Amino acid sequence: MRIVSWVVLALLWTAPLAAQDELPIHTRELANGLDVIIVENHAVPLVTVELDVKNGSYTEPPDYNGLSHLYEHMFFKANRTIPSQEKYLERTNELGGFWNGTTSDERVNYYITVGVDSLVPAMQFMEDAIRYPLFLEDELVRERPVVIGEFDRNEADPGFHLGRAIDTLLWTPAHFSRKNVIGNRDVILTTTTEKMRTIQNRFYVPNNSALILAGDITPERGFELAEQIFSDWETGADPFAEPMPEPPPLAATQAVVVEQPVNSVTVQVSWHGPSVDDDPDATYAADLLSTVLAQPTSKFYKALVESGLAFSADFNYYTQAFVGPIWVSAETSPENALAVHRALLTEVARFGEPGYVTEEELEAAGALLGVQQLYERERASSLAHTVGFWWAVADVDYFRGYVKNMQAVEPDDIAELAREYLIGKPHVSGVLISPEARAAIDLTAEDLLAQEVAQ
Amino acid sequence: MKRFTWILIVAAAVAAPATPGRLAAQDAPAVRELEVAGIPVIIKPNDASDVIAVRLYRRGGSATLTPATAGVDRVVGVLLTRGTEEYSRDAFAARAAATGTQIGSEAAYDFSVVRLQAVAPHWDAAWELFTQAVLHPTFPEAEVALVRDQIVNDLRRRQDDPDTWLGVMADSLFYAGHPYAIDPTGTVAAVTGLTRDALVARHAERMVKSNLLFVVVGNVDADDVEDRIEDAFGDLPAGGAPAGPVTAVTVSPAKLAVTEREMPTNYILGRFAAPDPGHPDYAAMRVGIDILGDRLFEEVRTKRNLTYAVAAGLSGRQANYGLLYVTAVDPAATLPVMFAEVERLKTEPIPAERLAENVNVFLTGYWLGQETNMGQATTLGTFELLGGGWENADAFVERVQAVTPADIQRVAQQYISGLHFVVIGDPAKMDRGLFTSL
Numbered sequence: 001m002r003i004v005s006w007v008v009l010a011l012l013w014t015a016p017l018a019a020q021d022e023l024p025i026h027t028r029e030l031a032n033g034l035d036v037i038i039v040e041n042h043a044v045p046l047v048t049v050e051l052d053v054k055n056g057s058y059t060e061p062p063d064y065n066g067l068s069h070l071y072e073h074m075f076f077k078a079n080r081t082i083p084s085q086e087k088y089l090e091r092t093n094e095l096g097g098f099w100n101g102t103t104s105d106e107r108v109n110y111y112i113t114v115g116v117d118s119l120v121p122a123m124q125f126m127e128d129a130i131r132y133p134l135f136l137e138d139e140l141v142r143e144r145p146v147v148i149g150e151f152d153r154n155e156a157d158p159g160f161h162l163g164r165a166i167d168t169l170l171w172t173p174a175h176f177s178r179k180n181v182i183g184n185r186d187v188i189l190t191t192t193t194e195k196m197r198t199i200q201n202r203f204y205v206p207n208n209s210a211l212i213l214a215g216d217i218t219p220e221r222g223f224e225l226a227e228q229i230f231s232d233w234e235t236g237a238d239p240f241a242e243p244m245p246e247p248p249p250l251a252a253t254q255a256v257v258v259e260q261p262v263n264s265v266t267v268q269v270s271w272h273g274p275s276v277d278d279d280p281d282a283t284y285a286a287d288l289l290s291t292v293l294a295q296p297t298s299k300f301y302k303a304l305v306e307s308g309l310a311f312s313a314d315f316n317y318y319t320q321a322f323v324g325p326i327w328v329s330a331e332t333s334p335e336n337a338l339a340v341h342r343a344l345l346t347e348v349a350r351f352g353e354p355g356y357v358t359e360e361e362l363e364a365a366g367a368l369l370g371v372q373q374l375y376e377r378e379r380a381s382s383l384a385h386t387v388g389f390w391w392a393v394a395d396v397d398y399f400r401g402y403v404k405n406m407q408a409v410e411p412d413d414i415a416e417l418a419r420e421y422l423i424g425k426p427h428v429s430g431v432l433i434s435p436e437a438r439a440a441i442d443l444t445a446e447d448l449l450a451q452e453v454a455q
Numbered sequence: 456m457k458r459f460t461w462i463l464i465v466a467a468a469v470a471a472p473a474t475p476g477r478l479a480a481q482d483a484p485a486v487r488e489l490e491v492a493g494i495p496v497i498i499k500p501n502d503a504s505d506v507i508a509v510r511l512y513r514r515g516g517s518a519t520l521t522p523a524t525a526g527v528d529r530v531v532g533v534l535l536t537r538g539t540e541e542y543s544r545d546a547f548a549a550r551a552a553a554t555g556t557q558i559g560s561e562a563a564y565d566f567s568v569v570r571l572q573a574v575a576p577h578w579d580a581a582w583e584l585f586t587q588a589v590l591h592p593t594f595p596e597a598e599v600a601l602v603r604d605q606i607v608n609d610l611r612r613r614q615d616d617p618d619t620w621l622g623v624m625a626d627s628l629f630y631a632g633h634p635y636a637i638d639p640t641g642t643v644a645a646v647t648g649l650t651r652d653a654l655v656a657r658h659a660e661r662m663v664k665s666n667l668l669f670v671v672v673g674n675v676d677a678d679d680v681e682d683r684i685e686d687a688f689g690d691l692p693a694g695g696a697p698a699g700p701v702t703a704v705t706v707s708p709a710k711l712a713v714t715e716r717e718m719p720t721n722y723i724l725g726r727f728a729a730p731d732p733g734h735p736d737y738a739a740m741r742v743g744i745d746i747l748g749d750r751l752f753e754e755v756r757t758k759r760n761l762t763y764a765v766a767a768g769l770s771g772r773q774a775n776y777g778l779l780y781v782t783a784v785d786p787a788a789t790l791p792v793m794f795a796e797v798e799r800l801k802t803e804p805i806p807a808e809r810l811a812e813n814v815n816v817f818l819t820g821y822w823l824g825q826e827t828n829m830g831q832a833t834t835l836g837t838f839e840l841l842g843g844g845w846e847n848a849d850a851f852v853e854r855v856q857a858v859t860p861a862d863i864q865r866v867a868q869q870y871i872s873g874l875h876f877v878v879i880g881d882p883a884k885m886d887r888g889l890f891t892s893l
Contacts, residue, residue: 043503044822085757089749096815098823113819142760149763152719153782156617261716263611295552297545306601311608331608364553371555371574378504378827 024377025387026219027396030227032235033207037387037396038222039214041380047119047215048381049126050111052388055203057181058106058244058322064199066183067191069103070147071199075110076101077139080132085139088129095122102385103181106321107392113381116216123213123229130204131233135193147188154182158260162268162432165256169428170270170325171247178247178322205236210391214384247272247323250426255448259435264311265337266329266432269344273317273326273421276394284405285417286317286326291365292357299356300347304330310340321393326421334437341429342451351418357411366407373403486835486845487677492689493664497835497845498680499672501828507578507673508829509571510836511589513661514668515698516564518634523648526641527657528567530599530606530649532560535569537598539587544598547584556581558588562639565701565773566840567661572829575674586687592658599651610643617722617879620714624877625778628712629726634701635774663694668839672832704728704774709891710875713882720782721880723790725890729769729777729870733843738854739862740870743800744769744777746813746863750796755781761789773841777870786884794893800867804860817855 024040055068076099077085092099092112099112110129114122154160164180171179211230213222250272274282293300293315304313310330318324328348332340350356376383390399429448489496513528520527536551536558538544551558554577561568569589573581613619623638630636667688671680706728730736748767755765765781779797783789805813824830839845876890 044825046819046822046826086753089753089757093749093809093812093816096812096819098816098819113823115815115819115822142757145760146756146763149720149782149784152784153763156718156720156722156782158615260615262615264608264615296548297552308601308604311605331612333608364549368552368555371577374505374555374574375557375572375827378506381823381826 023373023400025396025400026222028223028226030206030231032231032233033205034226034230034233035210035391035396036223036226036230037210037212037391038217038219039212039380039383039387040217040219041214041377041383042216043378043380045116045216046113046381047116047122047213047217048111048113048384049119049122050109050212050214050384050388051126051130052107052109052210052212052392053130053203054106054208054239054392055108055199056104056106057183058178058320059203059239060177060180060183062177062184063187064195065177065180066147066185066188067195067199068108069181069183070143070188070191071196072101072103072108072110073143073147074133074135074140074196075129077143078134078136079128080134081128084136091125095125097122104389105179105181107389109385109388111212111381111384113215119213119217120225120229123225127229127233130209133196133200135196135200137193140191140193140196144189144191148185151182151185151188158262158432159266161260162258162266162430165258166268166270166428166430169254169256170250170272172250175245175247178245201236202239205239206230206233207235208239210388212384212388212391214387215380244322246275250428253426253428253449253452255429255445255452257431257433257438257443257445257448259438260432262432262434265332265334265437267310267332267337267340267344267430268327268329268432269341269348269427269429270325270327271422271425271427273324274417275323276319276321276398279420280394280398280405281413282417282420283317283319283324284402285409285413286324286421287319288362288365288369288406288409289351289357289414289417290315290317291369292361295361295365298361299350303347304340304343307343309336309343313340313344319393334433334441334443337431337433337441337443338447338451341431341448345451348418348422352415352423354411354415357414359411362409362411362414363407366403366409369406370403488845489681491669491681491684493693494667494669494684494688494691495839496669496671496681496684497839498670498675498677499831499835500675500677501672501831502674504828505575505674506828507571507573507575507581507675508671508827508832509573509585510670510829510832511569511571512668512670512836512840513567513569514565514666514840515661516562516566516639517637518701519698520637520639522637522642523645524653524657525637525645526562526606526610526639527645527649527654528661529560529562529640530602530646531654531658531661532562532567532569533602533606534594534598534654535560535588535592537602538593538595540591540593541587542584544595547587550580551584554580554584556584558585564635564639567639568836570829570832578675582683582687589662590687594651594654594658596651599654603646603649606641606646607643610641610646617716617718621722621724621877621879624712624714624879625724625726625875628710628877629776629875630704630774633704633774635704635772663692664688665694665697667691668836670832670836670839670845672828672835701774703731704776706873707875709873709893711878711885711887711890712876713878713880713885715882716879718880720784721786721878721884723781723783723786723876723878723880725779725874725876725893726776727778727871727874729775730866731773731775732771732837732841733847736862736866736869737842738851739858739866740777741769742810742813742817742855742858743863743867745817746805746809747796747800747867749813750799751779751781751793754796755789755792759788759792761785761792765789765793771837771841779874786878787886787889790889797867797871797893801864801871803864805863807860810858810860810863814856818852821852
C-alpha cells in the first residue's frame with residue numbers, strides 16, 4: 001500500500017484556476033445613488049431580481065429592536081399598485097415567481113426569481129414594493145403575531161438560547177439590540193406604522209440600496225432596464241450621516257451555562273473579530289483559517305476530534321462592517337465538556353505559533369476556495385444573495401478580490417490575526433447542556449472561568 | 456443505446472403562453488444512455504461551466520436493511536473517504552482539497568448514492584480519488600470507531616431540533632409495518648453495533664453491476680467517461696437481480712402521536728399516502744399540493760395570522776406520502792382552517808387561470824433545480840429510478856401542463872384523507888377527534 005504524503009500532494013495540486021479572475025459581475029451606479037449589479041449566467045432561462053438595503057439590527061436602538069425584520073415582512077404587503085397582501089400573492093403567481101426576503105445584522109434583502117419573459121414586470125413589481133409601501137394599520141397589526149410565530153420557532157431551538165446568552169455578554173446588554181436580529185417581543189408587538197415610515201424614510205433610499213439582476217441577462221440590457229425603472233427614485237439623505245455606534249470593547253472574559261433539553265453538549269468560545277472596513281486583511285486571514293481548520297489534516301481537528309474529545313469542532317468568522325465575531329465550537333459528551341473547553345482554548349493559543357498553520361495548508365485551502373467559487377457560480381439565483389451580502393457589509397470589489405486575497409494569506413497573517421484578536425483577549429465561553437447532565441457533572445460558569453485563569 | 460435531445464422536449468414544454476421564455480442554453484446537449492460493462496450509464500455533456508457532477512446510485516434502500524443494520528449505508532458512505540489502498544485519510548483529504556474535489560454520500564429510503572463534484576482542469580485527479588473511494592476503501596479501525604461515534608451523536612441530537620424529530624416520528628408512525636420503517640440514516644442501537652467486518656461486507660454486497668446506475672452531467676467527453684467507467688468498474692461482479700420496488704403503503708385509519716415538550720409553540724405534521732413519481736396521478740398531485748400550499752399560506756398565515764410556518768408538501772419516495780405542516784400556538788383554531796382548505800380543494804374546481812399561473816411557478820422551480828450540473832444529475836437519476844425513466848424528467852413538465860381542474864379534485868378526494876399526525880408540544884392542546892377528522 002502506497003501512502004502519499006500531504007505536503008507533496010499540496011505542492012503538486014494547488015495550481016489556482018484561471019477562471020477565478022473572471023467573475024461575471026458588472027456594476028454601475030445610477031445618478032440617484034442606486035447601485036446596479038448584473039450577474040450574468042445564461043445556463044437556464046431565469047432571472048433573479050433582488051433588492052438589498054443597508055439595514056438590519058445594527059441600525060436598531062432598543063426601542064426599534066426587531067423592526068428591520070418586521071419591515072421586511074411588510075414589504076410583501078399593500079403598496080400603491082397592489083392593494084393587499086392577498087393581491088400581492090396573486091401577482092407573484094401571475095409572474096410565476098419564487099420570492100422571499102431575509103434580514104440579518106447588516107443587510108435586508110428581497111428577491112423574486114422569474115422566467116426571462118417576466119423580467120420587466122418583476123422589476124416593476126419590486127419597484128412598487130420598495131418605493132410605495134402603504135403600511136396599512138390592519139396589515140401591520142395582523143403581521144405582528146406572524147413575526148412572533150417566527151420568534152417562537154427560534155425559541156424552540158435549543159441552540160438559539162446558547163447564541164442569545166453568549167451574544168448578550170459578548171456585545172454587552174446595552175448594545176445587544178444591534179446584534180439581535182430577531183429583536184424584542186414587546187417592541188414587535190407594540191410597533192406602529194409611524195415607526196415603519198421612519199425606517200423607510202431613513203434607510204429605503206436609492207443611495208442606500210442595490211438592485212441585483214442575476215441570471216439570463218446581459219449587462220447592457222440590465223443597466224438599461226434599471227435606468228428605465230429605477231432612475232426616478234429620488235435620492236434621500238445619507239442614512240449614516242449620524243454613524244451607527246460601534247460595539248463597545250469586551251471588558252473581561254465571561255462565561256455562561258445554558259440549560260436546555262438537549263442530548264449532546266455544545267461548547268463555544270466567542271471573541272470580537274475584525275471589522276471589514278478597518279482591517280480587511282484580517283478578514284481574509286480569518287476566513288482562510290476557518291477553511292484550513294475544517295480539514296481533517298489540521299492540527300485543530302486532530303486535537304479536538306481525532307483525539308476522541310469531541311464529535312465535531314469548528315472555527316468560524318462572520319464578516320461584518322461593525323465587528324464580526326470569531327468563535328470556536330465543539331459537540332461533545334457531558335463528561336468531556338470541560339476538557340473540550342480547555343482544548344479549544346489551548347488550540348486557539350497555538351494559532352500564533354510558527355508552523356501551527358503551514359504554507360502548504362494555506363495554499364491548499366486557497367485552491368479549494370477557488371474551486372468552491374466555481375461551484376457557487378453555477379447557481380445564479382443564490383449568487384445574487386451572496387453578492388448582495390458583500391455589497392452591504394463591504395463592497396462588490398471585496399467579493400471580486402475575495403479568492404485572490406485569500407490565496408495571498410501567509411502564515412504570519414494567521415499569527416497576526418491570532419495575536420490581534422484572540423490570544424489573551426477577553427472572550428465569552430458558553431456551554432449548552434441538559435439540566436440532568438449539568439447536575440451530573442456539577443458544571444458552573446465558574447468552572448469555565450477557572451480554566452481561563454489556568455490558561 | 457438511446458439518444459435523447461433534451462432541449463427539444465423542454466422547448467415544447469415551455470412554449471405555452473406566459474411561461475418562462477426562451478431557452479438560454481441554445482446549444483443544450485443531448486443525453487446519452489449507455490450500458491458500460493453491464494452498468495447503466497446516463498451522460499449529459501454540458502460545457503456551460505467547468506463543473507462535472509457524478510452520481511453513482513446503488514439501488515435499494517430500507518428494504519435491503521434489517522433493524523440491526525439500519526444506517527449501515529450511511530456509515531459506509533462516510534468511511535469511503537477515510538482511507539483507501541492508495542491514500543491515507545489525510546493524504547486523501549489533502550488531494551481532495553487541493554483539487555476542489557468533493558466526494559459525498561447519501562443513504563435514502565430507495566437507494567444510496569456516492570456523489571462526486573469536480574472541475575474539468577482537475578478531472579483526472581478527481582476521478583482517481585472517486586474510484587479509490589468507491590472501489591478501494593480500507594475502512595481503518597480507528598476511523599470506523601470515530602465515524603460510528605460521530606453518527607451516534609448525530610442520531611441522538613436529532614431529538615433536539617423539533618423539525619428533525621418530527622420527521623423521525625412521522626416516518627415511524629406512517630411506515631409502521633412497511634420496509635421504510637427501517638430508517639436508512641440509522642438508529643443509535645444499530646450504528647453502535649456495526650463492526651468493521653459488517654461494513655466491509657455490506658459495501659461489497661452493494662458494489663455489484665446489477666445494482667449500480669451512473670449519472671454524469673458536466674464538462675466531459677461522453678466517450679471518455681465511458682472508457683473510464685469500463686476501465687475502473689468493468690471487473691466488478693455482475694450480481695443478481697437488482698433490488699425491486701417496495702410495496703405501497705397500506706392506507707390505515709387516521710392516527711395521532713404526541714410527544715410532550717415545553718415550547719412556545721406546537722410542531723404539527725400530518726402525512727397521507729400519495730402517488731409515487733412514476734404514477735400517472737403524480738403530476739396532478741404535485742399541482743394540487745402546490746395550490747394547497749399557496750392557499751394555506753394565504754388563509755392561515757396572511758388572513759388569520761395563526762402561524763409563521765404552514766405548508767403542504769409531496770415527497771418523492773417509491774412508497775410515497777404527502778404532508779400538511781404547521782407550527783401553531785392554538786391548534787384548535789388552526790387545524791380547522793387547514794382542513795377547510797383541503798375540503799375546498801376536493802370540492803371546488805381550480806379556476807383555469809389559477810392553474811395556468813401555477814404551471815408558471817412550477818416551471819420556475821423546475822429551472823431553479825436545473826441551475827447546477829449536480830441538480831440536473833439528481834433529476835435524471837431520480838426519474839430513472841423512481842419516475843419510470845430519465846426521459847420523464849422532461850416529459851413530467853408536459854404532464855404538469857396537461858393537468859386539469861377535474862384531475863386535481865379527483866386526486867385530492869382519492870388521496871388526502873386518513874392523515875397520520877405527529878406533534879411535539881403541549882398534549883393538552885391536542886384534540887384527538889379534531890386531528891383524526893380529515
